[in-house]
Amino acid sequence: MGDYTAAAVASIAFGLPEPVVDGNVYRVLARVFGIADPIDSTTGRRTFRELAARLLDPADPGTHNQAVMELGALVCTPRNPACSACPLAARCIARKQDRIAGLPVKQGRTRVRDRWFHYVWVEQDGGIFLRERPAGDIWQGLWEPPLIEGTRQLGTRAMATALKELTGSGPWKLQGPLHEVRHVLSHQHLHTRFWTAEAPAGLRPPKDWQLVPLKELGRYPLPRLVERWVEMHLRG
Numbered sequence: 001m002g003d004y005t006a007a008a009v010a011s012i013a014f015g016l017p018e019p020v021v022d023g024n025v026y027r028v029l030a031r032v033f034g035i036a037d038p039i040d041s042t043t044g045r046r047t048f049r050e051l052a053a054r055l056l057d058p059a060d061p062g063t064h065n066q067a068v069m070e071l072g073a074l075v076c077t078p079r080n081p082a083c084s085a086c087p088l089a090a091r092c093i094a095r096k097q098d099r100i101a102g103l104p105v106k107q108g109r110t111r112v113r114d115r116w117f118h119y120v121w122v123e124q125d126g127g128i129f130l131r132e133r134p135a136g137d138i139w140q141g142l143w144e145p146p147l148i149e150g151t152r153q154l155g156t157r158a159m160a161t162a163l164k165e166l167t168g169s170g171p172w173k174l175q176g177p178l179h180e181v182r183h184v185l186s187h188q189h190l191h192t193r194f195w196t197a198e199a200p201a202g203l204r205p206p207k208d209w210q211l212v213p214l215k216e217l218g219r220y221p222l223p224r225l226v227e228r229w230v231e232m233h234l235r236g
């Protein structure tokens with residue numbers, strides 16, 4: 001009988017204080033506590049097991065174990081977790097730090113992926129364009145200025161061409177890159193550049209661009225990396 005089965009039988013059938021640590025539990029603990037120790041390493045497994053043991057409710061270990069397993073299976077799923085319905089959302093470190101997609105970490109398959117993000121602050125009629133991050137990628141549900149993702153770092157001319165292709169309008173007069181930052185997630189390195197641009201006359205924005213009045217910007221949750229740049233930009 002493996003550790004997992006033994007702990008499940010001991011706690012659920014016999015009420016013994018044995019923490020169950022299965023894939024669902026690893027995921028919940030890694031995210032709630034923001035732990036990047038690989039779950040397929042000896043030290044990682046020990047860390048999670050010790051944490052699970054400390055958290056266990058000795059008065060009712062079976063119900064506790066089942067609750068954590070079910071939270072992982074039904075709410076804190078590998079992709080698109082239902083954070084808005086999660087009872088641990090307020091204390092979840094991965095959620096606060098935009099690290100949900102990167103946790104838990106597996107050393108066996110962790111390959112760092114480089115990505116090149118190019119953001120553009122496009123103003124029109126006293127507002128700026130934002131779009132909601134799509135499902136199935138980092139920062140799902142957060143908002144961001146128009147983004148061109150490249151397979152390498154792009155310069156101003158390449159950006160003007162990419163924006164023209166994206167919107168069907170132009171010419172695009174860009175200023176920048178005004179700011180550059182490298183952001184490290186557990187298996188992605190984001191090389192990010194920021195520009196500003198005047199919206200060309202007659203711009204018909206793509207469907208997912210939303211014009212947001214500057215005074216309403218605070219209502220749109222942004223990834224921390226973007227938020228810092230927006231703050232800098234607004235301060236001038």
Ligand code: SF4
Nearest residue numbers: 076081083086089092
């Ligand atoms: S807030 Fe989201 S990521 Fe954090 S534990 Fe809940 S479902 Fe998982």
